Amino acid sequence: MDTEPDDSTEADAKGRPASLREDEVERALDQIVERGRPRLFRSVAELLASGTIAGVEIALGVLAFLAVEQATGSKLLAGLAFSIGFVILLLGNSELFTEGFLVPIAVVVAKEATYLRLVRFWALTLLGNLIGAWVGMWAIVTAFPALDPIAVTNGKTYATATLGLSTFLLSVLAGVAMTLLTRMRSGTDNDVAKVLASIAVAFLVAGLSMYHSVLDTLFIFGGIHAGGPYGYGDWIVFFGWTVLGNMVGGIGVTTMLRLVRSHERLREWRATDAPGPHASNT
Template identity: 80%
Template structure:
């Protein structure tokens, strides 16, 4: 008698698969994403603002590292590696970056473990904190390090004066894909070294290759404005709207959507029977 015949009486999922051929590692990772992400959406407004503000400070310090290395070496690729200090600080400090909130919180809401209202509040307060913390810290950076002001103006102009073209939109889409992939990689392992390596790799891609990241590149623009660049907050608003749209398409429309499709059976189990599913 075949193994298939032995399992005819075994309960199967909606795809006709019995327990022995389900991908338990993928499902365990999905469970961890929901369980780890759920508390983030239940933070108080003050906690969300504080977490977002700290993240803005940390990313600004990454920008400082980028500008310093670029000034010393003339290489954006090396500067991108230096910027990884900001992503590593986010990882170890458990602070909250707006574009890192595309995968985990959305999965939590899709699993019916939080509401859409909580998700919108999470995004809004996290983004506000990122911008406030980044604006203040970039003022401190260009004031304390006058030697990097010209670099701040030049890098800020790259984004503030860019055109709204298919190319720049795709740079924003790719940044959204990369950042959400970083979140996925961090949640896919418990090894801190692997998480740091992932942070360095994505920093190289996003900062070193000048992808359009709504928060990171906003801090370059803020630095350039503080340093006296010939562009202002009107330029920033246009850039920000354009890059957020692309980041959302890449982060939500590509990476997160595919992740939900990849774990659709487990997602349905969460939606039908809320709560832990480790023993399912």
């Protein structure tokens, strides 16, 4: 009489045999941890350089946004044009702060790096983003003075925004969208699919005017450089509010739910001594 194969030796912590495990989900997590681990062990100079060039690169997307909006009056078309910035980031392997939620956190939860490494990664990446954003927008406003009026208008939208529930939810949604982009890029090796995902999320975030801490910082910096009636004090208030919302959406919603779905595989990572840097390394 035929019997089912005994694969109990492959059972997870809940007793589920290998045949009932979600191989695709587990492979995706393995890739996230393995590919993300080296990012947390970059040197200070490497993290700052990657973050700074990301700020400059995303400024090129803002340039496309401003030029298209000025020519067409449509933020939806401008949002599509802005996707140039996300595609450049993708192909250039640069680091944007809001793309650094799912992957680095998964690495830390898998005990492949410490929380100190995570904080270091975030702080240096964000600092680099802001430096690159300031320099990039100064160069754009200086090189394209005809864009000054539209730069001032867009910067004012964010710098003088009312910081209420609507603003916070727009920043939460931006955090969700950006972390979803990270997950989609991690889930495929197809470059065309990655580019399409970048275009789709750029349209949502920029075209629908969600509140994205780094992206909107570029708009504000551009407006300040162009002589807008607001300053860095307005930016700091807006930036703090949107960073909080982005982290709630990117970490509290998307990342946590993804890790809950993969918690059994994470348990196995934490219980094994896989090769590579481990939590003892600070």
